[in-house]
Amino acid sequence: METLSDQGIKKFLENSPLYSWKTFAQPEKMRTSLWIREIDEFCETCNQIRPFQDLRSLGGITSHHPMGKIQFLQSGTSYFTFTCVSCKTENHTFLVEQEVTEETVKIQKYGQRPRKKLERDGKLQKFFKEDAEYYEKALISLSNGYGIAAFAYFRRIVELNIVKLLDLLASDLDPSQANDPIKIAIDELRKESPMSDKIKIANNALPEYLKPDGLNPLGTIYSLLSEGVHSLTDEECLVKAESLQACLSFLIAELASRKRHKDSFKKMVGGLKGS
Ligand SMILES: [Zn+2]
Known part of the structure; x- marks a missing residue:
């Protein structure tokens, strides 16, 4: 504690x-x-x-005993x-x-x-645009401390978007490396297999730069997906919902900024070649 x-x-x-x-x-x-x-x-x-x-x-705030002793x-x-x-x-x-x-x-x-504003993560909002309603409900649940609901909504959003996330990860890899073990792991994750296998595979499906301090956000996402709410309290689910959001937000933000850098680099070098 x-x-x-x-x-x-x-x-x-x-x-x-x-x-x-x-x-x-x-x-x-x-x-x-x-x-x-x-x-x-x-x-x-x-x-x-x-x-x-x-x-x-x-x-003015500390309360005193009538006898002058601090309470x-x-x-x-x-x-x-x-x-x-x-x-x-x-x-x-x-x-x-x-x-x-x-x-x-x-x-x-x-x-x-004033009333606390819902903090929408712009990148997540864009990524989940087809499931905007679930995302909104997940945020409302988070801000009210309804952990069980927040976790359930986030899990649903991830289930609906996990393939899109894998596509985004794959698009960041070098396409000429057909035997890239990370690419093989990502392909493996698309197949039907028990969740316990997926967690193991997901832990190998990320390049080092997407694992801050060795923490694997994709592995964390899969293990959170495998967990039911069962006997968990609102408080416990709140922590899980928040870490699900943090993992997604990290991956999507990192991949988007890498894509932006690559695109501007290609444009620049491409421009030099043409001249
Ligand atoms: Zn001010």
């Missing part, structure tokens, strides 16, 4: 959907409040991600208000409920203003 820290609260405020709970372990030095100085959010006025700061003084964080609610450091006009506010025990601090957002 993650220990409660400023960084953990920051990530929670920035990313957690409304009404989903997150449990942290109590830090060694217990906190007097959930107050943190700064978060990073998209500013509607500056039109970019900016730091937002809580300009209230900590003294540690207790179960109840917390209010956060952050102002964009650049334009100083945009305010982002959050309402958080906390349940505190000696060992844990469990928190949920029960209010957020």
Whole structure:
């Protein structure tokens, strides 16, 4: 379990959907409040991600005993208000409920203003354009913390587009290398075979540059496809839906940028040849 820290609260405020709970372990030095100085959010006025700061003084937030003793964080609610450091006009506010025990601090957002925008990944949106409705529903489910639904929608989208993804991967390979083991692996993935075989094959079906730190996004996609939701909780499915989205987004973005570079290189060298 993650220990409660400023960084953990920051990530929670920035990313957690409304009404989903997150449990942290109590830090060694217990906190007097959930107050943190700064978060990073998209500013509607500056039109970019900016730091937002809580300009209230900590003294006004920490609760004191009538006897003057400092009180540690207790179960109840917390209010956060952050102002964009650049334009100083945009305010982002959050309402958080906390349940505190000696060992844990469990928190949920029960209010957020302005409403969090759905973050559509332009490249994924384009790639899935025929399944735009599923993608939209997957995003809505993600932003509400409906993990089981989000995972199911993402899996459906991947099932419908896996061949297209394999085509995209194959198009990045050198066509003159007929015996390229990666090409053979990709062809193997198109065939009907049990999912357990596919996971093994997928782990060999990517060139090194598509495996950041040895992590194989295609292998991860296949193993996520093989997993049913069965007894998984919303929280567990949310993590799986997010990693499915991250793997797809990485592969599609990398392949698109390689294609762009290759095309502009060919155009340039082709132009030189012609002159
Ligand atoms: Zn701003």
